[in-house]
Amino acid sequence: MPHSSKAVICRELNKPVVVETITVDGPKRGEVTVRIAACGVCHSDLSATNGTIALPPPLVLGHEGAGEVIEIGEGVTSFAAGDHVVSSFIYMCGKCRYCSAGRPVLCMEQGKALLTPAEGTPRTRDRDGKPLNIFSGCGVMAEYATLSVDNVVKIDPTIPLDRAALVGCAxxxxxxxxxxxxxxxxxxxxxxxxxxxxxxxxxxxxxxxxxxxxxxxxxxxxxxxxxxxxxxxxxxxxxxxxxxxxxxxxxxxxxxxxxxxxxxxxxxxxxxxxxxxxxxxxxxxxxxxxxxxxxxxxxxxxxxxxxxxxxxFGSCVPRIDFPRMLQLYMAGRLKLDELITKRYKIDEAPQAFADLESGKNARGVIVF
Ligand SMILES: [Zn+2]
Ligand SMILES: [Zn+2]
The missing domain is CATH 3.40.50.720 (NAD(P)-binding Rossmann-like Domain)
Structure with a gap:
């Protein structure tokens, strides 16, 4: 089912980000649609808006998101509606020599899920029906996102989602x-x-x-x-x-x-x-x-x-390291509460990016 979704978009390099209402299509085979609860504003998002990281506009930003699965695509057995998940901006094919060696950050198929889900066609369209790219298989600075199952990791549902989001990158x-x-x-x-x-x-x-x-x-x-x-x-x-x-x-x-x-x-x-x-x-x-x-x-x-x-990405294996980080948080050993120095509404995204650029926040988080 398509969802009308506010999203933070880079329309033009070296210009402030804009908030638009877009359409996010439901999941195809091997995908899930997530209602995003929170998304961190990362330096890499800023780097995409100024060309340091080459992900061409129009681009739905965000790669440090957490939310709840609301719809699963055909063939998906590892997730169900209601699961809490964190996005992972590295796609892992699970089959190449690096994935096989337990080093998915080096997956040879990463290019497949850079601007769209790995299937290769976009799930995101603007109000004129034109396709929008997504940041590294994610595009989670939006109310809804449809991602490949290999770009999401299931987490303990008792963990607050705004804090959980942060393990998705920083x-x-x-x-x-x-x-x-x-x-x-x-x-x-x-x-x-x-x-x-x-x-x-x-x-x-x-x-x-x-x-x-x-x-x-x-x-x-x-x-x-x-x-x-x-x-x-x-x-x-x-x-x-x-x-x-x-x-x-x-x-x-x-x-x-x-x-x-x-x-x-x-x-x-x-x-x-x-x-x-x-x-x-x-x-x-x-x-x-x-x-x-x-x-x-x-x-x-x-x-x-x-x-x-x-x-x-910390040489991580997302399915191992995300839960590991969150266990350290639950045990009181990893600080996540203190990391969020400001929460923003999605309409305040341009301000969140300006604050990031001026070095104001440890982490600013957009909360939906
Ligand atoms: Zn990041
Ligand atoms: Zn691989």
């Missing part, structure tokens, strides 16, 4: 980079570049993993204050455009064991690699512009046995 990206990609050991030292939604989660992931020192680095004092609440033991107020490496080395007694770059900057990727101590690991989490580059000395990699590693 939490899993940050905490997963620490748990899954870097495998931070207890007692180690960690530096985190950038204290936005992802960086704060790298910080709290490091705290849960038992890191002894956690240095938060940001250019805004307000974000450093927030970082302390998430487990940062030390903070460094960086000056935009200046290399903070020396300061970091001084504050961590020669460099941290692990550095997480959560901004998406070539210069900071360089700084993260330079800052780590001998035998250290620098993990690149932030998505830099495609034209951005970084430079490092390969010799240091040999003599200092340094590692430079990328982490996409």
């Amino acid at each position: 939490v899993t990206t940050g905490v997963g980079a620490v748990f899954n990609t870097a495998k931070v050991e207890s007692g180690s030292s960690v530096a985190v570049f950038g204290c936005g939604g992802v960086g704060l989660n790298a910080i709290q992931g490091a705290a849960i993993a038992g890191a002894e020192r956690i240095l938060a680095i940001d250019t805004l004092q307000s974000k450093l204050e927030l970082a302390k609440k998430f487990g940062a033991t030390d903070t460094l107020l960086a000056t935009p455009g200046q290399d903070p490496t020396k300061e970091i080395k001084k504050l961590t007694g020669g460099g941290p064991d692990y550095a997480f770059e959560c901004v998406g900057s070539g210069a900071l990727a360089e700084a993260a690699y330079k800052a780590i101590r001998r035998g250290g690991k620098a993990v690149i989490v932030g998505v830099a512009r495609a034209t951005d580059a970084a430079c490092f000395k390969p010799m240091t990699m040999v003599f200092e046995e340094k590692t430079l590693q990328g982490s996409y």
